[in-house]
Amino acid sequence: MEHPLYKQIQNDIRSRIQSGELPSGALVPSEKELAQQYGVSQITSKNALNGLVEEGLLVRYRGRGTFVRELLSSERGHPHQHQPQPSAKKTIAMILPTMKTRIDQQLLDGLERYCSERDYDLLIRITRESPEEEAFAIEHFRERGVDGYIIFPVEQESYNNAILRLTLDRVPLVLVDRFLKEIKTYSVSADNYGGVRTAVSDMLAAGHEHVALLSPEITNTVTDERAKGFEAAFMERGLPIDKTLWCLLDLDTLGKGLGQQEISRFLREKSEVTALFAVNAELARYAFYALRDIWPQAENRPLLAAFDDPDLEGVPYVRQHLDEMCRSAVELLAEQLEGKYDPRREVVPVAWVQTG
Missing domain, CATH: 3.40.50.2300 (Response regulator)
Incomplete structure (x- = not known):
């Protein structure tokens, strides 16, 4: 029985990835190019690519195109498991949207201090409120093989698919100041x-x-x-x-x-x-x-x-209470790095300060 056209496109792309013709990080033909190549509508080619993105084979960056997802060595053969090495020094990726305010600076200072106390190496990326840069940073750090993430998401209506994939893959992750309503994950925020x-x-x-x-x-x-x-x-x-x-x-x-x-x-x-x-x-x-x-x-x-x-x-x-938020975020990350997984939201009390 002949496969639907979108399945044929998906099978061909899978074959090209497995053969090495499309290596990790390679740009995949666009919806328009695939539609012309296979003589189908762009809706069909779009559905084909969307299906491969959902499988985790491809990743999309707005304004850049669709790429073959770059897997960590620990993911190959076990794409949904993150296996940190307990004896190695941990490297943490911290992704922040901006450094414009004193709050941003205090968060960075506190998170760095508590990571340092646990002897974690810290890699930092400022996304400047760009969802595309946030997704790119997450995938870049996954390729580098970081052990965990602390992410202050950009201000937008929905969360990046890259953040959702970290959660679904159970990669050690703590969200700061935000939480996912529909999916259980670790997060720390103020009241x-x-x-x-x-x-x-x-x-x-x-x-x-x-x-x-x-x-x-x-x-x-x-x-x-x-x-x-x-x-x-x-x-x-x-x-x-x-x-x-x-x-x-x-x-x-x-x-x-x-x-x-x-x-x-x-x-x-x-x-x-x-x-x-x-x-x-x-x-x-x-x-x-x-x-x-x-x-x-x-x-x-x-x-x-x-x-x-x-x-x-x-x-x-x-x-x-930013210091408490930072301490709690690093403790929740450490829990995951030690092999425990009990996703939850920590809400830190606040204080109403009246001036004279």
Whole structure:
């Protein structure tokens, strides 16, 4: 019985990989090229490549193409098992999205210190908020044969397939500040929900019923939990949630440095706002200068509060215990490197810091 056309394409690509014609890391013909070569539609050739990506034979990088997945020596013959060598010194890959903020720097410092205490070698890659660079870094480190990963994922709606594959292959991995909702994995994050709920409850108790929320668009577990904490503070006091007072900035706007301009526009349109809660320090700084421009007299300005210390005088904030997050992340990674596997999420308490 003749195989479907997409199966023929897959079998041919498998044969070319097994023969060495397409070695590890080689660029595979594009959907368009395969469609022309086999006389099929691009939908058929796309389905063929997608199937091989799902099998783990190929990996895709947006804007670069589809490549033969580079397997570690420990994976050959056992593609779904990671077998660290217990006697060797461990090498850990740490992948961070940015180093723009003091929070980023404190996380790097803490993680490096706790890795050093365990005599781990540390390799670091900054992805600059690029999903493509994140995926490339993960595959690059897999080829180098690192023993484990600490990853602070980029800010996007879905997680990289490369992160999902690490989890499914049970490669030692700890996610920092994020977690996977549908798949059990190791992660460490602050109490985003409880921290925002406490802060906003305090603002409401002070008489600020028209509180604006400043947030990036809600695309990941961090922004989702902080938004839910904001809502909970209102619901617990029996107050309506007015989402016209939510200023959600898309990632493209923030990437272009237009955050302060958008917040200024929002505030000029919402004159009823008496307080603002910014879900991160970057937005708090944008809001601080926007408020100062609109209300030159300090006594007339709406109250501003933030998640994380924006290093601005008079701005109360939710403080993360970053050192504890770093310690916990390295301990969870060490557990996996020692051969244990009990994936779970560790939530580290936060503190509401009010200024005088």
